[in-house]
Amino acid sequence: MTDLVYDYAIVGGGCAGFQLLYQLAQQPDWSNQRVLLLADDTSLQRTWCFWSRDREPLLHHLIEKSWPSITFRSAGFTRTEPIAPYQYHYLSGEAFFGYFYEQFLPAQPTITRLSVTVDNISRTGDAFVLTGAGETWRARRVFSSRLPAVPRSARFRLWQHFGGWFVRTDRPIFDAQTATLMDFTLPQQGAIQFGYVLPFSANRALVEVTVFSPAVYTQEQYTGLLADYIRENWPGVAFEIEATEQGQIPMTDFPFSRYGPAGEILIGTAAGMVKATTGYAFRRIGLDSVQLARLPVTASDPADSLVSWPVTSGRFRFYDRLLLGIAAEQPAVGAAIFAHLFRYGSFPDILRFLDEESDLLTEAKLISRLPYIPFLTQLARQWLR
Known part of the structure; x- marks a missing residue:
């Protein structure tokens, strides 16, 4: 172990780690920060798709293609509709990682990147201690995308x-x-x-x-x-x-945490940023990275006292749990549920609902047109468990 204490350590160089690095570099005191990136060289070939408004700071300069309209098809109908104020975006892993490895990291002298798998994160005094490949590092604040084990107690x-x-x-x-x-x-x-x-x-x-x-x-x-x-x-x-x-x-429906066992702040999939019923995560990770980058470099300050945690909660977690139950136990009715949603709902309203940014009136309008028996069946099954 050296005497050097990094201001930040980021464990994992995937989507969440690099989005956070990008947002950290936008902060006014960035040039004074020492940052350690610990990431193994796992597969980098990945495609991300997401919808967003143009005003959102989500690496729009890397987007390779956008679509102003989307189509939904089922056996009974086809519907195509513009989705303004949204657009649907495509970003390849080649463009994403190419930018960070070939342009971003070489231009950032304050970042030390090591290709290593972190075996353990612990806390000693006012610093975190990270170990891997026989080496040890210390940092005041740690962000980690290491996935927790999903226990068998998870319902779905x-x-x-x-x-x-x-x-x-x-x-x-x-x-x-x-x-x-x-x-x-x-x-x-x-x-x-x-x-x-x-x-x-x-x-x-x-x-x-x-x-x-x-x-x-x-x-x-x-x-x-x-x-x-x-x-x-x-x-x-x-x-x-x-x-x-x-x-x-x-x-x-595993209840993810904002923190790891040593108090490190979890990011990306590890923090529950993936929407359980759609698989979309890029936008939520990006918005989470914006606020996490503004945290002061003080390991003793709990993040939840300074920033929100945009994980699915409240009524949206309830909706997700019902739909997950249907997908797991009643998959034959899944197509009909999506068909009703896209036949009768405005596409922008549906996207807003899936982003968990809709109001109760919009949700009531969308849900009222869905076949209710599968949801009542699933509600009864979950209630009786």
Whole structure:
């Protein structure tokens, strides 16, 4: 252990760690801060999509494509609608990590980056002690994206998992101004699953299959679903697969914490920033990073006395728990629930609701049009447990 005490240590160099670093660098006293970034070299190939208003400080300079309209499809109807004041955005892992590793970090002499896995975080006096790979470091304030173990006591443990192809077609078939957010014409097969299409141009798009289920699919299952989906929707169109992506996001009602065992501030997925019923997290992580970056460098000050914790809580946690229960125990009705939501609700209102920024009147209007029996059934099941 050296005598050097860093002002900040960030454990994990993924989405949350780098968004926080970016916001720290916007603070007026940044040049005087010593920052330690401890991140192992895990896979950096990841796509983030999110909707936001232009005024939000969410790394908009890295966005590669935005859509002003979205489409929802089901067996009974198709609806396309502008989503102003929002836009739906696409940001690739290549652009995100390329910016931070090739531009941001080389221009920040106050950041020390080490490629290492942190084994333990403890607290001694007025500093945290971090250990890994036989080394030890100290810092006044620690932010960590290390994932806690989700205990078996969590009521629901599902995955939102997906497989996608970046395709180039032999003719113009896509509307480059409209993203298909959900396409429930895809067979359900005992799970909630839907198509997802992001057109980058008239003949190039990300075509994806997304599934909510307890177990993830094999690559062969995604391949079969994608081939069938493209054949069904664009028959006779020849296409080339330029790249692929595959991933999984936890969906759980586990009660996440703002703090780790030693009092370190948790960020990203570890802090419950992933919306349990949608898998979206980029925007919430970004807004959380803005406020965390303004915390004073004092390990003794509890963060919750100075900033909010934008985790799902209150009535939105109640809504999420019901929908998670339906996804886990009544997946056959999932498509009908989403179809009612998008058939009768304004798309901007739906996005505001999913962002947990809606008011009770808007929520009442949206919920009143949903099939009520699955929710009553799920409410009774959860109440009796």
